[in-house]
Amino acid sequence: MSGYRVAALLATAGALYFAEGFGSTGFAYKHSAWTGTYVLFGLLMLPALVTTLIMREPPVPLRTQLSAARYGFTHQLASVFVLIVLLVSVPAMFTQLYNTDFASVLFNGTSWMDLLLEDRAFLRAILYTLLTFACLSSMGRRGLAPVLTPINDFIMRYRWQALLLLGLIATYRMSDTVMGVMANVFYIDQGFTKDQIASVSKIFGLIMTLLGAGAGGLLIVRFGIMPILFIGGFTSAATNILFLLLADMGPNVKMLILTISLDNLSSGLATSAFVAYLSSLTNLKFSATQYALLSSIMLLLPRLLGGYSGVVVEKFGYHNFFLITALLGIPTLVMIILQWSREIRTAKAEAPTEVSEIEKP
Template structure:
């Protein structure tokens, strides 16, 4: 939910406040916790993996932190204290990213290979629903309740989730070992995984699949604002309908990942994702219309959601389950770091280099085409053995 606000709603809010495109392009720095969370992921493995149920000891405090920061932001947003607001959003991302380590470690231990497609569908759909709420529904409602009401809504929803998690019991696997791995053991296993054949291509693959898309996405909403659309329209068309399409695409991606080889599912969804990116370039050339904005938004989010689920399932299939939280978090951090330069690069090209929106959008589309070309060599070079059948052997 905080990430949905940052990626969808915050650019709209800042543009309505007259903030420059250069500053908006650098908003990705608020997502640093998602990029760097691998640094403290070993602590989650060390102190949260003796049994699956211990993940709550990380999840609940992080959720409580979300409640507090959202509540404080509600009293800051309308006072013009922009640095304080951005700092609070950074803290929201820190709490959410740390919580995500524990949730992913739980999923790695729990899911069997044949469950990766649908298991990652559940994870991706869950986070998309949070983005739908923070970046779509609440922004749409902000026309009535204001930005303060938006943050109060986020705080109340986070409090509700805290209650659900506190009451839930997490399943445990029969015969699960109780010994906690030491930090040294975690690092040694991670180093061994890094030495497997094809690791370099794997990291390059994960790090490039969203770069072009992120360049387009970071400027698409400011483009719509400058074209005369209202925040309420953008919140409904892009933030809400787009996220609904993304959720449906995530389900479709999980189905593909369960029925065909994971790299085949990635190739298909990455290829289809290119077409709506080209559609956004056409909107920038010809001018946006209601039907055009809705069509390309729905298509891009649908195929992008399918691609994300297929990629996350593929990443989880490459993880050593004995150090699931750390290993998967490292791959997820590479995924975030890989697309991070897209926003600043797009902002600099549009503001300092004098590129038009159309110029930036066509470059993002070309980079997305280039990613598809990387699939073929990756298919040849990724030679990792399957992850251990038992989570703790």
Template sequence: MFFLGFSAGLPYLLVFSTLTVWLAEAGVSRSAIGFFGWVGMTFSIKMLWAPVIDQLPIPWFTKKLGRRRSWMLAAQIFIVLALLLMAFIHPAENLVLFAFAAVLVAFGSATQDISIDAFRIESAASEYQGEMAATYIFGYRVALLVSGAGALYIAEASNWTVSYLAMAALMGVGIITALFVKEPENSAQRQNNCKVAWLKNAFVEPFTDFFHRQAPYAILILMLIGLYKVSDITMGIMANPFYLDLGFSKL
């Protein structure tokens, strides 16, 4: 779980505080940098497509790797491609395309989180979930150091393109882990040939079950999940540009 946690944590700062340093140094306006905070909202709303990830098979991948590993690997490859796209775009020259690439990284990262969480829950009995979660978080925190301070050091020593290329290469840690880790035994794909029934089972029933179980607090719980980090996402993203304006270096 350490390596999967590392893979999950690596992209986060690359579309958050590390990214804002790049934008500030490229001369992007502070108001435009602030709008990049909305990229982080992807992580808060991943619950919306999580039921689909749980049900939808990926052609060839799911057959070869299983339901959880296939989505992990697909998301990781998606993140690598999106990071490569970001690496070769100068934000001052094509900010719209750069923002689109950042959204792709965030979407891939959120999707990877969904699949890794499902993998972790299904891979061990409930009495071992604490150890699994702790190992995962440890890897996640190490990745934050790498994609934060590590990416900044590389950018200072070389440039931002090299820095993001290095981060894309480090996603290989997760890819290798997804290829060699064992698929949980109880994650067999549930087949349903009826599209209406599949949509109901994948998207409608999970939310119906949630509202049934959590009534009358379901709306409040969803609001808490969706909004509790909004202040960090919207204000925290401006911290590094603020420090740079005060005269601090990115190191």
């Protein structure tokens, strides 16, 4: 974790410092400065690559080596391949169907054979459709078993509650993730220098994130996961209002420090609570696969919506953009309350049963 944080610090604040040192400023962009920065960071990957080649593998206990996995390595590799083909084929199929000239068949009398021979989009749509059905066939599903089994386990354990859980997971980091896409652009548009952005947003922000994560871990031990999960979701959305105020104030360094402090503190708190919550949802038999899938769902919708952040800023301005991102946190808070109340009811229902079992002679 410390290595990851140091690398993140170097890749953010370090990149800005190097670009500034090579001659690129907020008022004078210099292409060669950023070219040199990217080349430098590419070279910084070499020590890690060399280290992986020269270091020895850690010893593996004999019991672990002899224990047979539920699915062999070849089967697991095949499942990854089939999953990639499926994830590529489905959206590509709809895209090519959208680009196909069906109007010529319906209104101009063009035959389906002519459409097949002349319209490349229709031909590609058929190809992707065949690939999709191949992945969903009985043989394809057998290939996907290492991926589908953990998903099926999650659905069977939580039933309809899985919809609420997946909705909560998919939207929990949406407010700050969608806002974060435009953060660096916002700082530059406000008139902050690269040195100020690197010092306050990256270095100081990283320190506050670590403090928030540590505080989150301590609070979870004291109060449980759900209260801290709610507080983290609320503060992550509410701190976007500080960016709204900063957008109206201009390049105010003191306000930037306050905004970054509270935003990163709440982000660290929310992250620690969310990691603990995701871990509590997984089955020990499939913990790695289920955690990987759930954490991927966590970023899927926010990253998708984040791609339109620039369009929203151009149309409505930074003031309204930050207000919209703050409001994105409301559905998540509602789902947390629903899940929290459900867990409280379940705990109360199970308590009398446990007491009666203890009182039995």
